[in-house]
Amino acid sequence: MSDSARATGYSAWRLIAEELRADITEGRLHAGDRLPTENALAERFGVNRHTARQAIASLAAEGIVESRRGSGTFVTGGSVHIHRIGMRTRLSTSLGDRHSAAGRVLESATEPAPADVAARLGIAPGAPAVRVEALRTVDGEPLALGTRWFDAARLPDIAAALRRTSSVTAALRASGIDDYVRASTVVAARHATTSEAALLGLGPGAIVLVTEALDTLVDGTPLQHQITRFAAQRVRLDIEHPDPAGA
Template structure:
């Protein structure tokens, strides 16, 4: 476990900084499932805060399902809230992120409109219309990711309706006659969640989201989908698979 103390005068609540450090210890394997966390008094001494602040940090971890308090015994790591999402050549969120628990996706809104210039260029529809679909992915009722998906409206005019019906990108594409596609580009970054993202993902203000911007294509290389996913960083780990060099 790290020995850092909360930054003072940063404008960021001390209990959040403590929770982030403990969360990192859990997600990075320094604290394993079943391990007992330090007591409130020990955390208060370690981070130079009062016990109420330490209690808030533990409560935040408990609300995310990372730890549980057992009366008379202490607080223990459960690790149940961390989901691993593998991003590779054939990334399928429903089969990847839903390997623990029951996944569910729903369409929040959709529109047929001119895409931003950069996205239109990447999809090869600079002068055409795109279908934009906003989605929310949950596992066992816990929100994990928001998605903004763009498709060529001429090729896939009914993709939004198919997504509402199937709750799956892969199933919706299959209903449109596309049986296979591959990921050709993924760029990952991190930032603070916007107020709207925090509300939909049920995050505290100032929480971090992992952001992936990606392009999927048909097997012949034709661009198929541009998407931006925002994952609740405290609930998801990303595993980006490397494609072997050609000739191997």
């Protein structure tokens, strides 16, 4: 652990947790590997066992390691899902489903569009917009929380269709829209809020990858503005680049 880090007053257990996390993320420890014992860590970092235990507990809370009774602590398999981001790829396609799944609708409402949403959808600020909150799970594990906004004048029944089909592609088709394309995607990362962590089943300090995206009709008409918060520990975003050969 570096002196500069120590000098910030950052607690010893957090530094140890960071070192172990780096061992895992940088490939020195792999899924299924046994972590050094508390005693071994205490010796390696020159701390007491309690501090080493606290470091391990924090990694366990993040889901990076898991303690197995009687046999030690292991790096979790940490099934990581690849989510493709491209012009015509949908969440579910990239996860191997048939439809563009929206997941389970948690909440929906028709309400005045906030100024930034209205600008993205090309409607007047305060004009009615449909907001749909949904939770996407894969194999029972929460993967992403999505907030979608639609122009209520264009798609008044979209929330009901999403509840019925759990699929954006199917819900849009039911509204007469057969094709749409991704116009823009911006990616950021931040700490999960308390409610995001609760819904995504994440521990303290967990991170969300946040995508803000606009889908349009092929002619460029705005269709859907969405903000998705992915559990960073379970997702990689794979960005589609066009083939320079023009395929």
